[in-house]
Amino acid sequence: xxxxxxxxxxxxxNIKRSVQELNMKDVEKLIDLLLKAKDKKIFIVxxxxxxxxxxxxxxxxxxxxxxxxxLGETITPAAEKGDLLIAISGTGSTKMVLTASAAAxxxxxxxxxxxxxxxxxxxxxxxxxxxxxxxxxxxxxREEDYLARQIIGEREPLTPLGSIFENNCMxxxxxxxxxxxxxxxxxxxxxxxxxxxxx
Amino acid sequence: xxxxxxxxxxxxxNIKRSVQELNMKDVEKLIDLLLKAKDKKIFIVxxxxxxxxxxxxxxxxxxxxxxxxxLGETITPAAEKGDLLIAISGTGSTKMVLTASAAAxxxxxxxxxxxxxxxxxxxxxxxxxxxxxxxxxxxxxREEDYLARQIIGEREPLTPLGSIFENNCMxxxxxxxxxxxxxxxxxxxxxxxxxxxxx
Amino acid sequence: xxxxxxxxxxxxxNIKRSVQELNMKDVEKLIDLLLKAKDKKIFIVxxxxxxxxxxxxxxxxxxxxxxxxxLGETITPAAEKGDLLIAISGTGSTKMVLTASAAAxxxxxxxxxxxxxxxxxxxxxxxxxxxxxxxxxxxxxREEDYLARQIIGEREPLTPLGSIFENNCMxxxxxxxxxxxxxxxxxxxxxxxxxxxxx
Amino acid sequence: xxxxxxxxxxxxxNIKRSVQELNMKDVEKLIDLLLKAKDKKIFIVxxxxxxxxxxxxxxxxxxxxxxxxxLGETITPAAEKGDLLIAISGTGSTKMVLTASAAAxxxxxxxxxxxxxxxxxxxxxxxxxxxxxxxxxxxxxREEDYLARQIIGEREPLTPLGSIFENNCMxxxxxxxxxxxxxxxxxxxxxxxxxxxxx
Numbered sequence: 105x106x107x108x109x110x111x112x113x114x115x116x117x118n119i120k121r122s123v124q125e126l127n128m129k130d131v132e133k134l135i136d137l138l139l140k141a142k143d144k145k146i147f148i149v150x151x152x153x154x155x156x157x158x159x160x161x162x163x164x165x166x167x168x169x170x171x172x173x174x175l176g177e178t179i180t181p182a183a184e185k186g187d188l189l190i191a192i193s194g195t196g197s198t199k200m201v202l203t204a205s206a207a208a209x210x211x212x213x214x215x216x217x218x219x220x221x222x223x224x225x226x227x228x229x230x231x232x233x234x235x236x237x238x239x240x241x242x243x244x245x246r247e248e249d250y251l252a253r254q255i256i257g258e259r260e261p262l263t264p265l266g267s268i269f270e271n272n273c274m275x276x277x278x279x280x281x282x283x284x285x286x287x288x289x290x291x292x293x294x295x296x297x298x299x300x301x302x303x
Numbered sequence: 304x305x306x307x308x309x310x311x312x313x314x315x316x317n318i319k320r321s322v323q324e325l326n327m328k329d330v331e332k333l334i335d336l337l338l339k340a341k342d343k344k345i346f347i348v349x350x351x352x353x354x355x356x357x358x359x360x361x362x363x364x365x366x367x368x369x370x371x372x373x374l375g376e377t378i379t380p381a382a383e384k385g386d387l388l389i390a391i392s393g394t395g396s397t398k399m400v401l402t403a404s405a406a407a408x409x410x411x412x413x414x415x416x417x418x419x420x421x422x423x424x425x426x427x428x429x430x431x432x433x434x435x436x437x438x439x440x441x442x443x444x445r446e447e448d449y450l451a452r453q454i455i456g457e458r459e460p461l462t463p464l465g466s467i468f469e470n471n472c473m474x475x476x477x478x479x480x481x482x483x484x485x486x487x488x489x490x491x492x493x494x495x496x497x498x499x500x501x502x
Numbered sequence: 503x504x505x506x507x508x509x510x511x512x513x514x515x516n517i518k519r520s521v522q523e524l525n526m527k528d529v530e531k532l533i534d535l536l537l538k539a540k541d542k543k544i545f546i547v548x549x550x551x552x553x554x555x556x557x558x559x560x561x562x563x564x565x566x567x568x569x570x571x572x573l574g575e576t577i578t579p580a581a582e583k584g585d586l587l588i589a590i591s592g593t594g595s596t597k598m599v600l601t602a603s604a605a606a607x608x609x610x611x612x613x614x615x616x617x618x619x620x621x622x623x624x625x626x627x628x629x630x631x632x633x634x635x636x637x638x639x640x641x642x643x644r645e646e647d648y649l650a651r652q653i654i655g656e657r658e659p660l661t662p663l664g665s666i667f668e669n670n671c672m673x674x675x676x677x678x679x680x681x682x683x684x685x686x687x688x689x690x691x692x693x694x695x696x697x698x699x700x701x
Numbered sequence: 702x703x704x705x706x707x708x709x710x711x712x713x714x715n716i717k718r719s720v721q722e723l724n725m726k727d728v729e730k731l732i733d734l735l736l737k738a739k740d741k742k743i744f745i746v747x748x749x750x751x752x753x754x755x756x757x758x759x760x761x762x763x764x765x766x767x768x769x770x771x772l773g774e775t776i777t778p779a780a781e782k783g784d785l786l787i788a789i790s791g792t793g794s795t796k797m798v799l800t801a802s803a804a805a806x807x808x809x810x811x812x813x814x815x816x817x818x819x820x821x822x823x824x825x826x827x828x829x830x831x832x833x834x835x836x837x838x839x840x841x842x843r844e845e846d847y848l849a850r851q852i853i854g855e856r857e858p859l860t861p862l863g864s865i866f867e868n869n870c871m872x873x874x875x876x877x878x879x880x881x882x883x884x885x886x887x888x889x890x891x892x893x894x895x896x897x898x899x900x
Contacts, residue, residue, distance in 0.1 A: 105725050105726060105729070105880060107876075107879050107880040107882075107883040107884075108735065108876045108877055108880035109720070109877075111875065111876035111878075111879035111880070112716075112720045112872055112873070114873070115872050115875060115876065116717055116720075117715075117718055118714055118715060119709075119712075119713055123709045123713075128702050131702060131705070132702070141786070146662060153623065153760060153815065156753040156756050157753070157757075157869070159576045159753050160750045160753045160754075160867065162577060163576055163749065164864075165579070166577055166579060173577055174575075174577060176375065176575045177572075177575045177576060177577065178557045178560050178561055178572045178575060179560060179561070179564055179571055179572060181564060199402060200399065200402070202401070203398060203402075230834060233850065239837070247844045259555065262793070267761075267875040267878075270757065270871075271703045271871060271872060272557060274867075274868060274871060275709055275712050275868060276709070276714070277694050278708065278712060278864040278868065279704075279705045279706070279708035279709040279712065280705055280706050281708075281864075282707075282708035283704040283705035283708070284703060285704075286704045287704075298877040300775065301744070304526050304529060304530070304681060305679040306677075306680050306683075306684045307529070307677045307678055307680065307681035308521070308677070308681075310676065310677035310679075310680035310681070311517075311521040311674070311677040312674055314517075314673050314676060314677065315514060315517055315518055315521075315673070316629070318510075318513075318514055318517070319514055322507070322510045322514075323572065326661035327503050329504070330503060331503070339885060351561065354788055355554040355555070355557050355558045355560075356554070356701065358554050359551045359554045359555075359776045361775050361776060362550065362551060363665075365778060367777055371776060372776055373774075373775045373776060373881065375773045376771075376775060377756045377759050377760055377769070377774055377776045377778065378759060378760070378763055378770055378774065380763060390592040404802060441632075444600045451685075466562075466676040466679075469558065469672075470672060470673060470676065473668075473669060474510055474513050474514070475510070475670060476666040477509065477513060477669065478505075478506045478591060479506055480509075480665075481505050481506065481508075481509035482503060482505040482506035482509070484505075484568060485505040581882065597800060598800070601796060601797070602799075675857065
């Protein structure tokens, strides 16, 4: 079981480092955008495993009372000026995420990129980039369009490195939810009470 | 309840006409492609309501023993040369469907378009177009990219006309399944037996 | 192509008959419940192909401005007293649909069953049953729990009969949307304008 | 940002502890079952955030060449004797997961539970339980049926503790994938080559 243990250690070390290396000024800006979006709509977009992490975050934002949607599911209303799109892509070059981000910019919605590559096309499109480190070794192949890879036959690497971004991102976003909870002045008991009565 | 009845009549009339107006040579080519794809992979793609019709078709192809996947769901293997992509889009201009189709062409997969507009970008990309009539009145707005509309705030029309393509398409594909079943020499009892033992 | 044509004819004949055989008093009650639910939450539940039809209906209700969710997707808030659950199951015995319906009853939400079998367990649980005919021949096997069938290895029949309920249901619900649109006094232009500005 | 940092630390500490507390004999049995299932079907089931973690695992198993499906998605074939169901539920009492597990047992499929509560109903049903620790403090409320909670209005807690199981589970399963990769004698380059040619 040495590989399992080594992989878990590597994942944990990467999570710790990625949290330490977060630019807290950017995270503060993201929190500001989220708190100001309480009466706006928030959209989350991501493909593949980044999409699963995005859905887990969306579910928590809904728990906190935000008006949030995951792009591509049945009930996704149209966005409008002032809404917020949170685009999750390790490489910042996933084509469907880029398409959604460009469309959001066209209608003057605010785009936040969560990516390892701030200089990527997604990073350049976004109004705010929160950099979450992924692969830290050289020679990391750039992730390409998810749908295209499904068609073309390429896949992300299967070593621990390949899963680093998603794990880092999941812990970052779950921790962000706790910060938001406290900023909103809510205790777990408050939230439970709130859930039992108004939802 | 006059509107409900009138709408149902209009939908039914459109279904009947759309079946009559099918180009059976093209349908025959589609059947050939499907039967030859028994040991290949078949991918279905479509957005919004066209996507739900596509999923219903995919489920039936699976029942018939085909190796079929709906693009965007978790378990979607990479495609390769010789595989088949069935792209469903009323207008033939849904961006995500175009992206998938272009990627499929790049790897020499075969693309079949099911659309009301054979001259659309999707129609021009595809190796085979099966035209399923949708709106038959003039001035029908071209459907645009689904994701973009979600972001931008436009939506498909809500009158009966807006649902014509999806209903026509669902009846066409369900009828195609029956034709395939008979071509494959299977009775309902055969299929049930097969399902009870090997699936 | 005789099988395709025969199947399409059979599907169309069944759609026409199922609309004629609708109990319009029950449909009127459903419309009342929907119109009264404008400031409540509406949940749709269905498995397999019934689920795809349910999602297509949910999308249209959202277009009309309803507060609607499809059970099982990421963003599904908790239900409360007075909310509406629309449960779609041809046989009325799909276990997951029954589970959701029982839970809805427990919290005094209103349950509407759309089924071919009003005397089924779902029909007996529901506050309102709208009967949509499916298979009309004798000996139709009762559909069983979808998940269980996935595990156990049984599947719905593949002949046209097997798809009858879903097609009937899709045309009924699309026509109901048109009726609702007119009851709400909305034209297609109104709705488009509304979508461009408030969504 | 103190809450974010504290939450991240707590999550990381819990991940580390949960990996240390894994019963490696049980993990070895799970690996055996997976390796023996190479020519069988593997089904993953989980609701809500556990479901997103399950999908991320399913995607990786597919990358490794396993014949794997996520229950509830369109293309999910029927299971049969000898197939493997991996059921993920922190509390081991999620009703839909229990339903699927019971159905799997009925047809003599093998059920593996991944849960924090080996003595739960899921744990008692399963042929093998891999315990992944979640909340370690006293008084942890038992998670209940996900669908029921959606209807009834209860939700999982929002404090860091509420997300502990999912994070622990994601790191465990991603590490397990690396172990499997090495057991199967595959390098990242092998896998890439394999993906480029046979998928």
